[in-house]
Amino acid sequence: MTEARIIVVTSGKGGVGKTTTSANLGMSIARLGYKVCLIDADIGLRNLDLLLGLENRILYTAIDILDGECRLDQALIRDKRWKNLSLLSMSRNRQRYNVTRAHMVQLCEAIIALGYQFVLLDCPAGIDVGFINAISPAKEALIVTTPEITSIRDADRVAGLLEANGIYNVKLLVNRVRPDMIQKNDMMSVKDVQEMLGIPLLGAIPEDPQVIISTNRGEPLVLQKQLSLSGIAFENASRRLIGKQDYFVDLNNPHKGLFQKIGEMFNN
């Protein structure tokens, strides 16, 4: 059996799409047949449950496990659509609790012992309290940024923090990309962002109003019957994460010959 992968989804700046990314990658990897556990580790800014439509089903949190109030399997909420996807919330909204590094490692070990192959941690932004503890069980990280200079600069800082904490396997996801603005030179291209940061690119997700609709419905984009461009891009990123695809989706031309090679995308 291959080793389980524990991946933190993080960013420098808040509000750039970590939770959207965690929900969609988690759901997509589960649909590809893997056992996935999503951990909402953004204590205080919990909302992964909403994006997955699981907010009414949370009875226990990880803090209840640590307090000895329940067992791990009682706090894991199984998605009804894909039973190999589970969600664990760290805490109730706004509840403050001192979750240590040892607690995080212990939780992840117990989850993996249940047969989970992927643990995705929806992590606080790099500047927030709890960041260092939340990343401690992980061996891999995904940094989410938008193509804006402030977000990129903060992403660079987080990359440094990850490295200082022994996480060297880091990939980049550029979110809220607008090909129309890139064409007019009003937005940095994905290639520019990637080169500025020097982190290997996992994927690029377009700005898409469907993200808001899917959040309100509690139904990740990758579950839509007719995939939107962002849904296609998230699915592409998941397949790349598990090594099943090596090309990138073309954000300018997603429906005409769905996929194009990386070189072509970079030339845009």
Ligand code: ADP
């Ligand atoms: P974070 O977890 O980093 O704080 P979220 O995933 O909660 O970020 O996203 C922040 C806001 O941005 C949400 O309102 C979300 O709907 C919106 N958003 C994220 N990605 C996109 C996108 N690709 N297109 C449009 N809106 C987006």
Ligand code: MG
């Ligand atoms: Mg979030």
